[in-house]
Ligand SMILES: Nc1ncnc2c1ncn2[C@@H]1O[C@H](COP(=O)(O)OP(=O)(O)OP(=O)(O)O)[C@@H](O)[C@H]1O
């Protein structure tokens with residue numbers, strides 16, 4: 001951890017801005033506005049498949065954000081968040097294919113159902129700490145594909161065959177293709193949900209859930225109702241990852257049980273750690289890693305893709321032990337310190 | 346069975362202006378009797394010094410007051426109501442705040458945020474309003490921030506408001522703990538060895554500070570301290586514990602002269618003793 005008061009210079013100021021609650025607009029706001037502007041024009045310059053891939057990056061970033069709220073901010077470990085992603089995806093697929101619900105209405109439904117399931121799962125999870133909680137969530141990830149394949153539910157889930165989902169059409173008044181439309185739709189949802197997460201993090205609720213992570217006993221002495229916040233955070237986390245799953249179903253246009261197995265959960269965890277625990281922009285970097293690094297590994301060597309993936313992951317962890325977010329903070333601190341030499345305090 | 350009458354007749358046996366009443370509290374850890382029937386009263390606006398050699402049970406009593414431990418016997422009344430019926434996280438809202446002997450700051454949050462967390466019990470919000478950033482939570486947030494900043498000024502913590510506690514000097518971290526406890530606007534402030542590890546000058550400042558806080562905020566203070574000069578100079582009443590039992594109670598002068606107290610301390614020499 002760097003001590004913020006030691007950093008100086010405009011870039012460091014940008015990164016301190018949030019903690020400071022500084023006057024609007026801060027350099028951080030400009031950075032954000034610039035990023036959104038780039039994101040808005042990007043589809044006009046890229047080929048469709050790249051637009052599609054960026055859509056997936058945002059979706060994984062959103063799923064990782066859900067996991068981050070739980071693990072990074074609240075300190076509860078989940079090795080099974082892929083299950084909530086899968087649940088959200090199936091809610092959308094079932095509502096669209098069986099009940100002809102418009103795609104945009106399936107998102108709140110997926111989020112709501114995942115919130116309830118996450119909240120309920122969070123209740124027994126209160127009794128589990130650290131590794132035991134990880135094991136319980138692991139069981140969730142293992143169980144979901146089997147439940148989805150279960151005969152009794154086939155009428156809904158389509159069993160091993162899965163469900164084909166129609167890709168949403170762009171509104172007729174917009175002269176853009178389906179991939180572009182899905183990109184913008186996803187961008188809007190992701191921006192709104194990131195804004196919500198940013199609100200939580202700097203609010204009384206955010207401080208409370210981080211206090212529980214850092215020192216549960218002291219948090220309790222401050223009057224924080226840890227069980228309530230922990231179960232609610234579980235629910236909200238599942239909601240975020242579930243909405244990502246719903247968007248994923250729209251993007252891939254197909255859901256099947258084995259897309260939501262253990263590997264997905266592990267990938268989300270990897271994305272979280274690579275992006276940086278407790279960092280919001282880091283989630284998007286994690287999404288980038290989750291989407292591109294397996295492809296990259298495939299290109300380097302088909303037969304040894306897994307090995308290449310592992311090596312890349314080790315290298316990244318070695319270079320950025322506290323994730324992309326921690327790495328950025330460090331670089332910014334170094335840059336601004338070398339710009340203006342200060343006596344060590 | 347605990348005294349069934351406690352909840353029904355809260356005023357019974359209580360003197361006027363009594364804020365806290367500890368009644369025959371006992372607690373054991375396995376074979377160790379940490380508290381063995383401790384009773385005392387603390388009147389509103391008073392400073393009560395709680396002294397005793399290491400292991401006397403002072404911190405354990407604090408932990409009972411903040412409901413982190415449940416006594417096996419006895420009762421604790423705050424404003425005439427039993428605390429034992431409440432879970433630990435619902436103590437702060439009554440107006441009871443504490444500091445920890447071994448510091449329990451939130452290491453990854455700034456000093457300012459640590460203090461704002463201290464105000465958790467005297468503010469309100471819900472998950473959804475915070476997620477949506479509704480106007481009323483933003484207003485409250487501004488009020489919390491200015492309140493916290495005023496406390497930081499009072500305790501000379503302004504320059505480190507955005508630092509994380511890790512790496513700050515011990516004396517500074519102790520003041521952060523004090524600021525965090527004060528942020529809840531408590532009626533009763535529990536201080537567990539606030540002077541521990543401080544140098545002479547800092548102890549003198551702390552004494553003056555506690556006195557100031559008490560008079561300006563009409564606060565009642567329960568002070569655990571080994572620093573005899575500090576305890577004796579600012580306490581109205583002193584209670585001495587040894588092996589979980591109350592061995593003396595009275596004015597500072599009386600307790601200092603008390604033979605049982607002198608024996609308890611001579612029996613186990615302490616270097617902090619002045
Ligand atoms: N959680 C615990 N488990 C087991 N024994 C404990 C626990 N907490 C305290 N004790 C024991 O209870 C007794 C009282 O401890 P306590 O911490 O209350 O003493 P104290 O008066 O605060 O001492 P000090 O001046 O050293 O802080 C000691 O013998 C201690 O070892």
Ligand SMILES: [Mg+2]
Nearest residue numbers: 403404405446
């Ligand atoms: Mg103690």
